[in-house]
Structures are given as C-alpha cells and as structure tokens.
Amino acid sequence: MHQLEGTKCSFLLCLGMSIIICSVIYLRARITTTEPAEPKPLEPSSCRPFSTECKSFLPGTDEGVEWYHRDCQVESYILNSHLQCPDLTQNLHFITRPLSPEEEEYPLAFIVTVHKELELFVRLLRAIYMPQNVYCIHVDAKAPWEYQMAVQKLVSCFQNAFLSSQSETVTYAGFSRLKADLNCMKDLAKSKIGWRKVVNLCGQDFPVKSNLELVQYMQSKEWRDRNMTPGVKQPVSMRYRTRLQHKEIMGSHVARKGLGLKKGPPPHNLQVYFGTAYYALTRAFVDFVLKSPIAHDLLEWSKDTFSPDEHYWVTLNHVKEAPGSHIDGGWAGDIRAIKWRDQEGRTHSGCKGHYVRDICIYGFEDLPWIINRNSMFANKFERNTFPEALDCLEQWHRHKVLSQATVPIDPSWLLAIQSNSSSSSYFNSSAEA
Known part of the structure; x- marks a missing residue:
C-alpha cells in the first residue's frame, strides 16, 4: 500500500514538472512570435559617415539624401565572429554569383601578398572576389x-581561394618578394579552374576597373594574347x-655585399629590363x-640582385x-595608378595624402585623378591616415560593379544604402532593364 502511494506521488510530481516546463516553452515561443525583434541601427556609432565631398562620386545623391555604411568594423568582425561561413560572407557583402556570362567564360587568377592591415x-x-575566379593569398x-x-579563417570560406602552400619571410626589395609570387604561381598552375590571366596585388592596392x-x-585587341609587364x-x-651583388637581411633590408662586389653577366646573353613589379600574365x-x-x-642569377x-x-x-611576349612594349599597360614623388608636375599635380618611400598614400582629394x-588598380591606401579616401572609392567601385551586372542583384x-530610398530596388531594376 505504501509502495502504491509512493508511485502515485512520483507520477504526480513528474506530471506537474512536465506541465510547468511546457508552459515556459510555450510562453517563450509566444513572446518571440508576437514581439518583433528590435531593428538593427542603420548606422552603428562606430561607422565613419561618408564625407560631404564623397557625395559627388556617388550616383543618385539628391539634396537631403544620405549614404550609410552597412558595416564598419570588418577587422574585429572576423577576429571575434563565431558565424559559419555562409553568414560570414553574406554579412561582409561578398558577391556570390557571376555577374555576366562574359566574366564567367574568362576566369582570372589573382595573387595577393599581405602582411598587415587586415x-x-x-x-x-x-x-x-568573383566565384568564377581563383585567388592565391x-x-x-x-x-x-x-x-x-x-x-x-576568411579564405577558408571560399572554394576558389587558398593560402600559398609555402610562405616566405618577405623583405622589402629582396628576392623573397619575388619568391612569394612564384610560390603562388606554382599553386595556381595546379588549379582545376581554367583561369586565363593572372594578376598580382599587394594588400594596399584597390581596384579601379570592375x-x-x-x-x-x-x-x-592589344592585350588578348599578350602579357602586361x-x-x-x-x-x-x-x-x-x-651589376653589384646584394644580400638580403631576412625581414629587414637588402644591402650590398662587401665594398661593391660585381656580378657576372646575365645568363643566355639576356638584355636586362627595368619596370614595375606588377603584371598581368597569360x-x-x-x-x-x-x-x-x-x-x-x-x-638563379637574380637571387643576389636588388x-x-x-x-x-x-x-x-x-x-x-616566351608565350605572349611583348617586345619593346615600353610602359604600355594600365596596371597601376601610382603617384611617384619624382613624377610630380609631369604625370600628376602632387600627392594630397603623404609620401612613403616616394609613393603617395592617397588622400580623398586624390580620387578624381585615380x-x-x-x-x-590604384596603389597605395592606409586605413588609419586617410580612411575616407578608401571609403568613397570602395562605394564608387561597388556601385559600378553592380550597375554593370546582367543578373538580379542580391x-x-x-556596401551602403541611402537613407530615403531602396537601393536594392534600384539595382534590381537596373539589372532587369
């Protein structure tokens, strides 16, 4: 009898607890479905507003219309985010579909060498980034x-992007910088993506062309089967x-050997040329x-050169x-917009930002020239010194990219929206026109 009473009490206790738990779950679900989530602020306090001057570069900006960034802290977002890759790439506004058949049929390869400025x-x-291209970082x-x-973490989110299989300790003006590109070329040569040309970039570049x-x-016609160097x-x-031997002080600098030790002539009786380190190669x-x-x-001969x-x-x-060779091509090929200090007054009217190693770090007033x-591409930009220059160029470039698309815009x-209009509707109507 006592055993039966005990079993009955246990049953009633379990039943009561089950009712309470179910009630709590129901109430929480009810609150979630009846109370709308608080909307995210349009412009977080950490965002830099677009400068007034930038509006002249952004299309469709009438008086009283403001542009707002959709993200502001991409660095901390990657460092601190626990999101899965689909959410990460979406929240960082990566383009996830080819924007035209013409681009899809001509995939490009990119080599990007980086060491700072995440x-x-x-x-x-x-x-x-485009899903038909391939990227070696x-x-x-x-x-x-x-x-x-x-x-x-970011690169692993893309099937068509990867880290170089061999990493160099890069020294400015050293052989290691050349080796970094070659390491990526070896990796890209194995890629199953049928890329047509490869372009090399550094972390302070930014595209001008879409x-x-x-x-x-x-x-x-000029470049279809040619390399740009x-x-x-x-x-x-x-x-x-x-003509003089040099040695690379790893991660520091390049210095001459001895008091000026001379090198032998280049192999195969080659005529040595001087040019940009940037290229587009078949x-x-x-x-x-x-x-x-x-x-x-x-x-091998170049290992102890500057x-x-x-x-x-x-x-x-x-x-x-050499396939695609361009004999006596001179400085042809619009690879980079760079303001060199010694070209001031000839190819440009001066750097509106400041010079580092005689190269202009762009300020906002350099944008019309770029x-x-x-x-x-344009080179170089910095995050901390003149952030508004990159903010404006980035938004100008993304608008151009999307306005040329032949597919509906996601x-x-x-990257930014207007305060009193639906940019997504504008882009979709443009794509369907």
Whole structure:
C-alpha cells in the first residue's frame, strides 16, 4: 500500500514538472512570435559617415539624401565572429554569383601578398572576389599569428581561394618578394579552374576597373594574347641593382655585399629590363616561367640582385620564345595608378595624402585623378591616415560593379544604402532593364 502511494506521488510530481516546463516553452515561443525583434541601427556609432565631398562620386545623391555604411568594423568582425561561413560572407557583402556570362567564360587568377592591415585585405578581397575566379593569398611568415589566423579563417570560406602552400619571410626589395609570387604561381598552375590571366596585388592596392572591365581590357585587341609587364631597357641609374651583388637581411633590408662586389653577366646573353613589379600574365607564360631553362637561370642569377621583381618579369617578357611576349612594349599597360614623388608636375599635380618611400598614400582629394586614369588598380591606401579616401572609392567601385551586372542583384551585395530610398530596388531594376 505504501509502495502504491509512493508511485502515485512520483507520477504526480513528474506530471506537474512536465506541465510547468511546457508552459515556459510555450510562453517563450509566444513572446518571440508576437514581439518583433528590435531593428538593427542603420548606422552603428562606430561607422565613419561618408564625407560631404564623397557625395559627388556617388550616383543618385539628391539634396537631403544620405549614404550609410552597412558595416564598419570588418577587422574585429572576423577576429571575434563565431558565424559559419555562409553568414560570414553574406554579412561582409561578398558577391556570390557571376555577374555576366562574359566574366564567367574568362576566369582570372589573382595573387595577393599581405602582411598587415587586415581590414584593407578584407575590403580588397571582397572588391575583386568573383566565384568564377581563383585567388592565391600569400601571408608573410613574419605577420602576427592572430593576423595569419584571421586571413586563414576568411579564405577558408571560399572554394576558389587558398593560402600559398609555402610562405616566405618577405623583405622589402629582396628576392623573397619575388619568391612569394612564384610560390603562388606554382599553386595556381595546379588549379582545376581554367583561369586565363593572372594578376598580382599587394594588400594596399584597390581596384579601379570592375571585374567585367578587367576581362574586357585583357581581351582587347592589344592585350588578348599578350602579357602586361610595363618597363624599358635598364637605365644607367638602375644598373647597380644587377651589376653589384646584394644580400638580403631576412625581414629587414637588402644591402650590398662587401665594398661593391660585381656580378657576372646575365645568363643566355639576356638584355636586362627595368619596370614595375606588377603584371598581368597569360597562363602559357606562367608555364614558361615555371619550366623554361631561361627563366630558371635568370631566377638563379637574380637571387643576389636588388629588387629582382622589378627586372625579372619584364626581362622574360622580352624573350621572343616566351608565350605572349611583348617586345619593346615600353610602359604600355594600365596596371597601376601610382603617384611617384619624382613624377610630380609631369604625370600628376602632387600627392594630397603623404609620401612613403616616394609613393603617395592617397588622400580623398586624390580620387578624381585615380578615377580619371581608370587604371586596373590604384596603389597605395592606409586605413588609419586617410580612411575616407578608401571609403568613397570602395562605394564608387561597388556601385559600378553592380550597375554593370546582367543578373538580379542580391541586397546583401550592397556596401551602403541611402537613407530615403531602396537601393536594392534600384539595382534590381537596373539589372532587369
């Protein structure tokens, strides 16, 4: 009898607890469905507002209309976010579909070498990212561990992006900088994506042309089957770079050996050229670089030169046997918009930001010059010194990219919105027109 009473009490206790738990779950669900979630603020307090001058670059900006950033702290977002990749890429506004058949049929490869400025890297990657392209990211081996992990975290979210299989400790003007590009080229040569040309970038670059414009430019009559390696026969003032032996102080600087030890002549009786370290190369030329004895011997010879990436590519592009070679092409090829200090008064009217190593770090007032030049990319930008310059250029560029699309625009691709209109409706109507 006592056992029966005990069993009855236990049953009633369990039943009562079950009723209470079910009631709590029901009430919580009821609150969630009846009370709307508090909307996210349109412009978080940490956002920089667009400068007044920037409005002249942004289309459809009438008096009283304001543009608002949709994200502000991309660096801390990656470092602190626990979101899964689909949410991460969406919240960072990456474009997730090819925007035109023309671009889809002509995939590009990109080599991006980075070592600092995580926010700039994220903004650069999302500006150049398209799902049909392929991206090799070389992170400097001396970059902080936290930085390396953040880059790896983002890059791992894309099937068509990867970290270089071998990382160099890069030294300014050293052979290691050239080696970083070559490491990525070896990886890209194995890619199953049928990329047509490869472009190299650094973390302080930003595109001026859209991906569609890059494809059209590279398929133009002048460049369809050619490499772009702007440069000329090595000037007398630059001959010390390849006639004297140098040594790389890893991660620090490049210095001359001894009191000026001389080098032997270049292999294969090559004429040495001097040019930019930036290029756009055909896939066949990349194969030539990786397999040709001429390219291999020039690479070995270049190990103790100063800034070999400024003679290696352009010299090989003047070898007649090289696929896509451009003999005596001079400085042709709109690779970079760069304001050099010694060209002030000739190619530009001065740097509106400030010079570092005689290269302009762009300020906002440099934007008209950058946009009017319409080069493939502009170099260089910094996050802390002149942030409004990149803010405005980024929004101008994204608007151009989306306005050229032949597919409906996903609202998540918008980097900024207007305060009194629906930008997503505008872009969708533009795409369908």
